[in-house]
Amino acid sequence: MDRPAAETAPADNQSEADLVRKARWGDRDAFEQLYRLHARAIHALALRLTGNRAAAEDITQDAFMKLLQFLGGIRNDTPLRPWLKRVTANLAIDRMRRERPQLTEPWDEQRPDTDAGPALHAETSDLLRRLPPLVRTVVWLHEMEGWSHPELARRFGRSQSWSKSILARGLTRLRADLQGHDPEGEPQHADDAAADDDES
Amino acid sequence: MPMTPPLTTMNPDPLRQHLQALPEPELSETLWPRLDGARQRRLDRQRRGAGALAIVLVALAVVPLLQIDLAAPNSAAANSTAAVVAVPRPEPTDIVAAGSDIADADIAARLRALDRDLQAAYREGSSDAEIAQLWQARRALLAGNGHASVANPIRI
Numbered sequence: 001m002d003r004p005a006a007e008t009a010p011a012d013n014q015s016e017a018d019l020v021r022k023a024r025w026g027d028r029d030a031f032e033q034l035y036r037l038h039a040r041a042i043h044a045l046a047l048r049l050t051g052n053r054a055a056a057e058d059i060t061q062d063a064f065m066k067l068l069q070f071l072g073g074i075r076n077d078t079p080l081r082p083w084l085k086r087v088t089a090n091l092a093i094d095r096m097r098r099e100r101p102q103l104t105e106p107w108d109e110q111r112p113d114t115d116a117g118p119a120l121h122a123e124t125s126d127l128l129r130r131l132p133p134l135v136r137t138v139v140w141l142h143e144m145e146g147w148s149h150p151e152l153a154r155r156f157g158r159s160q161s162w163s164k165s166i167l168a169r170g171l172t173r174l175r176a177d178l179q180g181h182d183p184e185g186e187p188q189h190a191d192d193a194a195a196d197d198d199e200s
Numbered sequence: 201m202p203m204t205p206p207l208t209t210m211n212p213d214p215l216r217q218h219l220q221a222l223p224e225p226e227l228s229e230t231l232w233p234r235l236d237g238a239r240q241r242r243l244d245r246q247r248r249g250a251g252a253l254a255i256v257l258v259a260l261a262v263v264p265l266l267q268i269d270l271a272a273p274n275s276a277a278a279n280s281t282a283a284v285v286a287v288p289r290p291e292p293t294d295i296v297a298a299g300s301d302i303a304d305a306d307i308a309a310r311l312r313a314l315d316r317d318l319q320a321a322y323r324e325g326s327s328d329a330e331i332a333q334l335w336q337a338r339r340a341l342l343a344g345n346g347h348a349s350v351a352n353p354i355r356i
Contacts, residue, residue: 128222143216178218
């Protein structure tokens with residue numbers, strides 16, 4: 001890679017394209033560089049969704065193995081991170097469905113995951129971990145990863161109303177907990193009303 | 201996949217800001233070695249599979265070229281080092297055909313008789329000495345007729 005360091009996003013994409021091409025041909029170093037570029041973000045997503053460090057590492061490994069498997073079908077100029085994030089989310093959902101086949105009553109499981117590790121941001125991450133895994137997954141994928149309700153419904157095999165209901169209750173819970181932690185926080189009644197309207 | 205604004209709020213959301221502010225945790229140092237090991241194992245499996253496939257393809261290509269005759273039960277006997285006693289039952293007509301240049305009908309008749317005797321000797325399990333005598337007589341008959349080149353029995 002002989003590009004000057006002053007170039008910005010197009011050079012980054014070009015560099016990643018070079019790495020993808022080399023990794024496709026079995027270049028171990030190129031694959032490792034792709035790992036170094038994206039693993040932290042992928043691992044963070046897996047950890048948010050699972051709340052479990054060991055599970056997050058397993059999912060991260062599986063996501064990059066899938067990248068290795070499907071490198072031949074990925075165009076050189078395709079940004080890898082969105083692809084990897086989608087794969088990671090699907091792996092986390094599959095894992096959750098295997099471990100918890102009954103997804104009809106997500107609020108039944110109230111106990112937080114306790115194996116999130118010390119590196120998480122204490123306040124908000126604790127609140128996030130308090131949510132049941134399914135609710136946490138829906139909230140994070142919708143709010144932070146941009147998944148739509150139709151996508152969530154399809155992925156979980158449920159209706160859009162179900163997705164909206166889960167999201168609304170999850171956000172309400174988070175905001176209430178956050179307000180309880182933040183003495184300067186204001187109740188978000190308007191947003192809760194909007195969430196209730198979405199359910200109707 | 202592009203980020204879409206959440207349906208639950210259109211204003212800056214403190215919750216969203218809190219969520220966005222969450223730091224990415226450090227990666228375990230063991231994760232890359234695990235992944236690298238899995239990558240290498242996958243590569244090894246692919247190579248073994250490719251090698252096995254190559255062997256199968258080569259075998260499929262080579263076998264038809266060998267032209268192995270698996271349907272000749274007498275051929276082993278014909279390959280015996282004891283050529284005098286190991287010849288399978290020769291058909292008189294074949295023996296005569298091998299000596300088709302023999303003009304003398306009498307010689308041909310005597311050869312046919314010797315061949316019948318040989319067949320009978322093999323069929324009845326005569327001793328090696330008896331069979332060897334018959335072959336010796338046959339060779340002498342042919343040699344006496346000036347056909348030493350056909351003294352050895354032909355392989356049927």
